[in-house]
Each structure stands twice: as C-alpha cells, then as structure tokens.
Amino acid sequence: MAGRLYEAFEIGEVLQHDLRRTVTETDNLMISALTHNPQPLHLDAEYAAGTEFGRIVVNGTFTFALMIGVSVGDTTLGTLVANLGYDEVVMPKPVFVGDTLRVETTVLEKRPSKSRPNQGLVVFEHRTYNQKDELVCRCKRTALLKRAEG
16 A cells, blocks of 8 residues: 555655656646536637737646645555545646646644544645746645554
C-alpha cells in the first residue's frame, strides 16, 4: 500500500511529489469534452488570442484534478475512507499547454474521528507550481483515513 495511515502523518510535514506532468492540448480537450464545458477560452484559439492571455488557457478543472491525483500516491492510496471536502480552491495564475506542473502537499491538521474510532481526519494543503515555480493552483482537502489502531 503506497498511501499512509492516519498515524504516519505529522502536522507541518511537507511532501514533494516526484511525479511531474507536462500539460498537452489533448489533456485540455479531453477534460473539456468529458465535463461538457464549451468555454471558448479553453477550446477556440482565435477567441483565446483576443483575450488578455493571448492563447488558450487550460481548463482549471484539469489543473485541480491533476493536483489531487498526483498527491494520492504519497498520501491516501489504499488508506482513504472518503474525501470529506475541498476548500479554498484558488488558481492565481493560468496554465497553458506545454507547462510542466509539480505538486507539493503540507499536512495542516489531523485529529481522530469522534464517531469512527478506526479512522482519523487529515487536512492537507495541496499546491501546484509551473516550470517557473509560479503557484497555479492551491486547495485544502479533508480526508478521512484508516488508522493502524483503534
């Protein structure tokens, strides 16, 4: 099991996830199609050229989902009971096709579950950076995890 049990996390711990990903045009097209999102900023090069960005901006749901997915192997793979919420999602910089993204996670909080003695809650802050080390996405995720004891 690659993920970690509740007890294995320390508040303040920072995880640098090894997996990096260069965003492709296909990534952007697929997430837009799968989510039925016809936003021309994501799909129409002529339209996007006339915006302040001057080119297509990658669908933010891709960036968010990639951030969470990259974090799973080092955090909750096989130990997750449920994700209880995603809070404070922000995207301070746009992502473009060709950007290479990396993710890091900080453990913000943890506490045993009051109603489920074999489980505990961990609050993570996930952050995604582009190849220029600019923050492009951030959120808090509350995860209910299995415990080794209890």
